[in-house]
Amino acid sequence: MEQQATAPRPLPAPVDVEQAEAALIEHYPRLVRLGYLVLPPSLGRNRRVLTAHALVQRALPRNRVAADEQAGLPVPTPRGPGGSPADPGYSYVRLRVLRSALEAGRPRGRWQLPRPGQLPPLLPQVWGLRLFPRSGGADELALDQALASLSGPARAAYVLRALELPADRDVRQVLAAAGVEDPGAAVLEADGLRTPAGSRDASLLESMEFDPCSLQARPTDLMRRRHHTRAALAAVAAAAVCGILVALPGDGWGPDGAAAPPYAQNAAAQQALDPAKLTKAAPGAWKSADRPGFTSWPARGNRLGDEELLHRALAVWARPGRTVQVTATPGTPSGPAAGPPQLLFAGEVGQAAVVLLHDGLRVVRYAESKDGGTGAAALDFARTDAADAGTATAVVVGRADNNVRYLTAPWVDDVSVRDLLKPGNAPIPLRRDADGVTDPTPSPSPGNDCNGWPALQMGDHLVTDLGELAPALLTAGAPAAARDVSGDRGRAGWAHAACHLQTMRGQGVRAVNAWPFAAQQLPGGAGTAEWTCARAETWRGAGSRALALFQPPGTRAGAPAGVVARAESSPACGARDPHVLAGVLWKAASGTWYALAAGGGDVRSITATGGVHGTAAGDRLAIPARAGAQAELSARLADGTRISTLR
Structure with a gap:
């Protein structure tokens, strides 16, 4: 285990304005990302973006910085092409950005003036637009929420270790130089962060979800802005005539609470x-x-x-x-x-x-x-x-502490809670009051680690919360004849698909169907693998998502199936196009690799080209292959139409 003591290091040479400016220009995106990740999440994404850019742009020294001003500033160890630059100018600017971002999250005394990061930046400034990074996937969302639960110093420690300095000694030294009172405690708190599945390689922090230099722009409320502009002009005109506006006559309905002032009489x-x-x-x-x-x-x-x-x-x-x-x-x-x-x-x-x-x-x-x-x-x-009746079973009326309460439909006679990952367990009854409001029940959290996935059984219908007002209906079977999930087979299939519902949160999903489109006998008598297509349909009719899942034999109940192909906004695997083709490389116990493929919906033959060559009649294919081989798959339907894999 690494010792907590930090060995002394020689101080770097003085840094002048030109050196710091060169480092800032060369590594500007890296510095802005660092500031964005360390700033308090309570600022909101738009404010964090602008503040991060402002902090970096204010990080230049006014003149030559003496060596004694850099006491405790370590020279970071390079980490390769994507590592922290071993440049005193970069180290100095990074420290300035880190110090300002940490100050923005520190509490302010009653009579203390705000620090630079605690006020909206004067520059850069954008009027009439909201700017925020492009959205990533469920893992990025879970990591963002996990980072928000950390203190500012711990968040800085986690980000520095993931993106800048691999050694805890260097991280503690930078934190100390940035004014953190207890760097060791910050590193320990960062160690306790539960990262989502898929973030082990630290690449999530480098994704577009956390890139404040690659932004989406959306307008503020245009209608309200226009009305406010007209109202301001009218107020100026009234002030010029009357001098002061005492009161406005009217006979409204009463106090409007949190509503904005009325802007029209219609x-x-x-x-x-x-x-x-x-x-x-x-x-x-x-x-x-x-x-x-x-x-x-x-x-x-x-x-x-x-x-x-x-x-x-x-x-x-x-x-x-x-x-x-x-x-x-x-x-x-x-x-x-x-x-x-x-x-x-x-x-x-x-x-x-x-x-x-x-x-x-x-x-x-x-x-x-x-x-x-x-x-x-x-x-x-x-x-x-x-x-x-299936998609109007309930509406969320309250959320608190990762629990959710529903108002159920009048035709729902009983409600119980199932864990989709434990298909053999009996459902647990959920109490409702006289109005049909349920007691609080656990909801799958955005950072769900797939140890359980609660769903509600409402009569014949099975629904689950995906973070929206209306829960999503879960079904099973062929796309043209999807049915409610019932029986051991349907629940066992959803036990392997449930964890992938995480990728469908917040998308306006109406229903998700799990279609077990093929069962394949594996070479060498290894058993039977299951192929499933999980397709999410949205209320708006666009933005559907389909995942092809492969489940090898011998896995425990509730183990998530592997995603081998996916498609966005595609009719494949749905009622309009009830066909699917997917493939995977699989290694037998003998050490031989095979290219496996399976199709669903009138598939009559499958052909592999590229790194693997072969054709098989029917809807399944298994041919020897090399490790890492890349194959292009196509299939021919009964009517002669050719289809390709989900993409």
Whole structure:
């Protein structure tokens, strides 16, 4: 084990402005990434991006830096092409960036002036746009949330060790030079970070999720900005005429809570803000509906008669103020309702007052403190058009401490919790109150380590939470005849596919089907391998995702199958294109490598070219191959059509 004591090192030569400037220009993206990762996550992604660039641009010294100003600054050991540059100028600028980023996360005294990183940067500045790094996958999201749980010094220790300095001694020395009081404790805290699966090679920190130099740009609220501009011009004109604006006449509905000030007087818009005009389904409407869905849900909850709460929910939906936390699933508009929406629920859930509304296209959840409409509020949108009895089984009404509570559909008679990774275990009943609100139940967390995956059994339907308002329906079988998951075989198949649901979080997923499209006898009598295609369909009809999974024989129940191919926004493996082809290199116990392939949906022959050559009749192929061989696969269907592997 490495000793905690840090051996003294010779001080580097003095650094002048030109040397530091050259290092900053050459390694600018690396320095900005370091600042972005160490800055407090509470700043938000847009603010962190701009602040990281500002910290790096302010890191240049004003003149020649004497050696005694660099006391304790180590010369880092190079790590190869991707390692930390062994350059005194870079070391100096890096220390300045690190020190400023750490200062931004330190608490500020009551009368203490803010530090540079604690204020929005003057430059660079972007008006009318929000800038943030491109989104990565589930592993990057899990790592980002894990880093957010660390203190600033521990986060810096983790990032330095992963990207800059492999030796803990060097990390502690840099932290000490940056002003960290206990570098050893910071390194120990970083050691305790639970990293997500797939991050062992430290490449996740180098992904686009954490690259503040490769950005996406999105506008701020254009409509609200235009209205605010017009309102400001009108206020200036009024001030020029009257000198001061005392009050505005009006006969509004009452306090609007966290809603922004009204910007228009429109008869249709005003009707949508009137709690008395909310529509409600009859208590038994779902029993006679042609297709039970959210439109047939009755209104429930212990605050249905609270017009002030209902009005605040409608007003915030129409014009959310700056303190409102607004989220929406991909492809879901977050604008106001075109007319009076349907009321699904108004009641208290834990410490919050919650209102659920439905306008035919979306389910909207409004939440505030149950003590009243003051303070912050939350507004969540999820697209739910064309929902049926299977996809309208429940809506999330509350989340806290990785637990979730649902409002269940009126046709759900009983609810129980299953662990998808333990298909042989009996489900655990979940209690509901008189309104159909469940007790808190564990939800798969973004950093799920795949030791368990909870799902809800609601009658015949099996659903799971993917971080959105509406849980995703899980089905099994061929795409044209997907059915509810029932029986040992269906649950055993989902036990191997469940962990890959992590990659589908936050995508507006409506349903996920697991199709076991082939069972293949392996060469040498090694047993039978299972091929499965897991396809996620979204509410918006686009952005689907398909994964081809390979499960060798002899693995334990609940072990995740290997992903051998994937496709984005492709009809393959779905009702429109019920075909799939996938392949993998497999090593037998004898040491011989084989190229395996399997197809589903009228596949009549499979051909391998490139690094492996061969053709097999039918829907399975197994031919000897070299280790690391790259093969191109194609298959011919019964009608003569050729298909390729998922991509």
